[in-house]
Amino acid sequence: MSIYIPQETELIKIITETQNIKTFVFKPKNGFSFKTGQFVELTYPGFGEAPFTPSSNPFNTKEFDITIMNVGRVTGLLHKAKEGIVLGLRGPFGNGYPLNEFLKKDILIVGGGVGLAPLRSLLLSLFTEIDKYNKIVLRYGARSPKDIVYKEQLKEWSKIKKVDVVVTVDVGDETWTGNVGLVTSILKDLPLDINNAVSVVCGPPIMMKFVTFKLLDLGFKPKDIYLSLEKNMSCGLGKCGHCRLGKYYICKDGPVFRFSDIKDIWDIWD
Amino acid sequence: MRLYFISEKNFVYLLKTLKKDYEVISPNRKSEYFWKVFDEEFVFNEYRAVNSIRQFFFPAKKTVGQYFNQLQKEKKPYCIVGAKACDLFSLNIQDYVFLSQPQDLDYRLNRENNLIISGDCIDFKEVCFCVLLDILPYPVKFFDLNISPIDNGYIVEVGSEKGDKIIVENEPLFKEAKENHILEINDRRKKMIERLFSHLKAQNLPKKDSLYSLIKNNYQANVWQKEALKCVECGACIMNCPTCHCFLLFDSKLEKDYLRAISWDGCQYKNFTKVAGGANPLKFRSYRLRNRYIKKFEFFYEKLNLYACTGCGRCIDSCIAKIDLREIFKELSYSEVNLK
Numbered sequence: 082m083s084i085y086i087p088q089e090t091e092l093i094k095i096i097t098e099t100q101n102i103k104t105f106v107f108k109p110k111n112g113f114s115f116k117t118g119q120f121v122e123l124t125y126p127g128f129g130e131a132p133f134t135p136s137s138n139p140f141n142t143k144e145f146d147i148t149i150m151n152v153g154r155v156t157g158l159l160h161k162a163k164e165g166i167v168l169g170l171r172g173p174f175g176n177g178y179p180l181n182e183f184l185k186k187d188i189l190i191v192g193g194g195v196g197l198a199p200l201r202s203l204l205l206s207l208f209t210e211i212d213k214y215n216k217i218v219l220r221y222g223a224r225s226p227k228d229i230v231y232k233e234q235l236k237e238w239s240k241i242k243k244v245d246v247v248v249t250v251d252v253g254d255e256t257w258t259g260n261v262g263l264v265t266s267i268l269k270d271l272p273l274d275i276n277n278a279v280s281v282v283c284g285p286p287i288m289m290k291f292v293t294f295k296l297l298d299l300g301f302k303p304k305d306i307y308l309s310l311e312k313n314m315s316c317g318l319g320k321c322g323h324c325r326l327g328k329y330y331i332c333k334d335g336p337v338f339r340f341s342d343i344k345d346i347w348d349i350w351d
Numbered sequence: 352m353r354l355y356f357i358s359e360k361n362f363v364y365l366l367k368t369l370k371k372d373y374e375v376i377s378p379n380r381k382s383e384y385f386w387k388v389f390d391e392e393f394v395f396n397e398y399r400a401v402n403s404i405r406q407f408f409f410p411a412k413k414t415v416g417q418y419f420n421q422l423q424k425e426k427k428p429y430c431i432v433g434a435k436a437c438d439l440f441s442l443n444i445q446d447y448v449f450l451s452q453p454q455d456l457d458y459r460l461n462r463e464n465n466l467i468i469s470g471d472c473i474d475f476k477e478v479c480f481c482v483l484l485d486i487l488p489y490p491v492k493f494f495d496l497n498i499s500p501i502d503n504g505y506i507v508e509v510g511s512e513k514g515d516k517i518i519v520e521n522e523p524l525f526k527e528a529k530e531n532h533i534l535e536i537n538d539r540r541k542k543m544i545e546r547l548f549s550h551l552k553a554q555n556l557p558k559k560d561s562l563y564s565l566i567k568n569n570y571q572a573n574v575w576q577k578e579a580l581k582c583v584e585c586g587a588c589i590m591n592c593p594t595c596h597c598f599l600l601f602d603s604k605l606e607k608d609y610l611r612a613i614s615w616d617g618c619q620y621k622n623f624t625k626v627a628g629g630a631n632p633l634k635f636r637s638y639r640l641r642n643r644y645i646k647k648f649e650f651f652y653e654k655l656n657l658y659a660c661t662g663c664g665r666c667i668d669s670c671i672a673k674i675d676l677r678e679i680f681k682e683l684s685y686s687e688v689n690l691k
Contacts, residue, residue, distance in 0.1 A: 084453050085600055086416040086611060126418045127609040129602050153627025313624050315600055320448050322597030328653050351632040
């Protein structure tokens, strides 16, 4: 079978997260499994593909979720889609989060906006085997209270033993009583041992840039900072050439990178 | 090395015979050499054709499937007659891309089934600079048979088992090569290399080994913007380049169904790296021009210890804005000297 042909996947459920973000639940026809942090190419037949990282627990192999913001052509169509339609799926592609490197460590997870979607998949896999890890610290920033995804789940997660959750918004409103400020503003006094910690960052490029600088200031070593990068991934196989960054293809060598492996690439934040 | 002689008449007969199993492609002389389907007449091309041979291994546009199935294609493989050493060198790059796991099966089948009858260069174009990159004007690898014209015929060199089989199956058409013919061809090859080197010397280009660092150390050089301002984004450099491999996967609609298709794409087009959210790392023409050189002279050099450039000069020939790779390298080398 050609590597460019997708398999059928049924859209079985749609959950509205915010005004422009929805979570779509898919059931692939021929079975599918992924490692947390890997991405897929989702096709709207006749219109094309777009890359997404599943947001569900990889231990669930029957179905998977993708949380999608309505920003482009394919995502626009998906947001108008109805449950029951059949879409195309290729993947999973790339390397996910190296969970073995996280064993017995404090894990700081920093998300921005819809960047929490891939991190939810990571969080859910960590929760599934929580005994293997020391502590999980989640710091999440959204533009406004209306833009917070997984609102109810964030509350549930904060109740889990060994899990510490803090949320902030760039701009508050009359309903908001929590933190106001960029996500970097809640990266102080972190309840973890930086010498035995790793950090995982996912969000818009500008947020990842400043969070990475902040983490370095806090004393995280470049090898202990993991970034989920995004470019115009298309084939997912390191062949079509769209997502080159330095000597890497994000689709094949990433999308998860240690900062130490990419820090010398001059256009990393472009 | 096994060498034979075939007369021009017998060679045409051989190509006609090969038409049974192959779609035979040979050069057609107009103002330049263009590829065409072989019919009755064969013209030996003294130098490379206008287009590269990439299209015969990875077509410029193809349908890969109909949702959700692969299209079954019954098509004869190509027999490409008249490919030159620069064309064949590009297979190093294309193979790396499409035969790395997971393999592009269409490409693999084309590589396995296509027959390559290459030819010596017995002349060159002003834009040719293959010898700068240690590529000789006659094929040394990747061919099944190679022809070199002599005395109303060709000396034929066998480069693969597939080529050997063609000889065996068509034995009456071939004779043993004569010693004086072999000497004459070797002499012509030597002279051709000398001619290319003296052409190169006149151009005063930086040395092969310096090309990598000339790119790596000069991301901020003025030349990128200066040259990119001339670029009209036609994409001719990409479409004619034998080592360019980038492509676009897209869908098209049939009446009741959808097709999944592929077309060549390239980094000189403005939306090449644009994402749905609007970010575009290669938003300026100067970034895109520089990207092309980074990819060819830095990325592939780090991956394969090879430049993804064959010195064929097609990008120079085809550029209506007269952006010249040789001039860019010269300018980069001057700025290096100036910096020191």
